[in-house]
Amino acid sequence: MARKEDSENNPGRLKQIALTYKMTRRADRKIGLILAGVGLVTFGVLLAVGFLIGHPVYAGVLGVMLALLAMAIIFGRRAERAAFGQMEGQPGAAAAVLENIGRGWTVTPAVAMNRSQDVVHRAVGRPGIVLVAEGNPNRLRSLLASEKKKMARVVADVPVHDFTVGDDEGQVELKKLRTKLLKLPRVLTGPQTTQVNDRLRAMGDLMSNMPIPKGPMPKGMRMPRGQGGR
Numbered sequence: 001m002a003r004k005e006d007s008e009n010n011p012g013r014l015k016q017i018a019l020t021y022k023m024t025r026r027a028d029r030k031i032g033l034i035l036a037g038v039g040l041v042t043f044g045v046l047l048a049v050g051f052l053i054g055h056p057v058y059a060g061v062l063g064v065m066l067a068l069l070a071m072a073i074i075f076g077r078r079a080e081r082a083a084f085g086q087m088e089g090q091p092g093a094a095a096a097v098l099e100n101i102g103r104g105w106t107v108t109p110a111v112a113m114n115r116s117q118d119v120v121h122r123a124v125g126r127p128g129i130v131l132v133a134e135g136n137p138n139r140l141r142s143l144l145a146s147e148k149k150k151m152a153r154v155v156a157d158v159p160v161h162d163f164t165v166g167d168d169e170g171q172v173e174l175k176k177l178r179t180k181l182l183k184l185p186r187v188l189t190g191p192q193t194t195q196v197n198d199r200l201r202a203m204g205d206l207m208s209n210m211p212i213p214k215g216p217m218p219k220g221m222r223m224p225r226g227q228g229g230r
Contacts, residue, residue: 020079021075021079023079024075024078024079028078028081031075031078034074034078035071035074035075038067038070038071038074039067039068039070039071040067042063042066042067042070042071043060043063043064043066043067044063045063046059046060046062046063046066046067047059047060047063050062050063080175081175093134093165093174094121094132094133094134094165094174094177095107095109095110095119095121095132097174097177097178098121098123098132098177098178098181100178101123101125101178101181101182102182104125104126104190104193105123105124105125105181106123106124106125106193106197107121107122107123107124108121108122108123108124108200109121111131111147112143112144112146112147113143114139114143116135116136116139117135118133118134118135118136118139118140118143119133119134119135120132120133120140120143120144120147121133121134122147122200123181124193124196124197124200125181125186125188125193126186126187126188126189126190126193127159127161127181127184127185127186127187127188128158128159128160128161128184128187128188128196129151129155129158129159129160129161129196129200130160130161130162130163130181130184131144131147131148131160131161131162131163132162132163132164132165132177133162133163133164133165134164134165134166137164137166137168137171140164144162148160148162150203151200151203153203154199154200154202154203155196155199155200158188158196159187161184163177163180163181165177
C-alpha cells in the first residue's frame with residue numbers, strides 16, 4: 001500500500017518540478033546550462049580529489065550526490081527569483097510572499113484597502129505586528145496611519161513594524177520582503193503571539209466584511225463605495 005502511494009505521489013512531484021523549470025526558463029533562458037555547469041564542475045572536482053587520494057569510486061559517488069544537491073540549491077534560488085520577477089508590480093503580490101513566509105506567522109491579507117487598490121496586509125509573529133503596504137506611497141501613509149490607530153485600541157503594548165513594497169528609496173523590494181521580516185528581533189513568546197492574534201481577530205478587519213481572493217487581485221476589481229478611504 002505504501003509503495004503504491006509513493007508511486008502515485010512521485011508523478012505529481014516530478015510534474016511540479018517540470019512546471020517550475022518551465023516557468024523559470026521563461027524568465028531565465030540560461031537555467032539549463034547553469035545547472036549542467038554546476039553539476040559537472042561539482043562532480044569533476046570531487047572525482048579529481050578522489051584520484052588524488054586513491055579512492056575515485058567513493059569520491060565519484062559522493063560527487064554525484066553533492067552535484068545533485070548543488071543543482072537543487074541553485075535551481076531553487078533561481079526559480080524563486082523568477083517567480084518574484086513575474087509577481088513584481090501585481091496587486092496582491094506582497095500577500096502571496098507573506099503567505100509563504102513560514103511557520104510561526106499568521107498572515108491576514110488586505111486588512112485595509114481603498115478604491116485605488118492601495119492595500120495593507122498584516123502579519124503577526126514573534127517580532128510583533130508587521131504591516132506590509134503596496135500601492136501609491138502617498139496614499140499609503142494615511143492608510144497605514146489609520147490601521148495603526150485602529151490596532152492601538154487593542155494591542156497598544158505590541159511592537160508594530162511597517163514596510164512599503166517597491167523599488168524606491170525607503171521601500172522594500174518584493175524579493176527581499178521575506179528576508180526583511182525574518183531578520184526582525186523576536187520580542188514575543190508563542191503564547192503572547194497567539195494572544196495578539198486573538199485580539200486582532202476580535203477587532204475584525206476588512207476580510208470579514210468583503211470577500212477578497214487570495215494572491216494577486218484582478219486589476220479591474222473596484223472597491224464598493226463606503227469601503228476604505230481615498
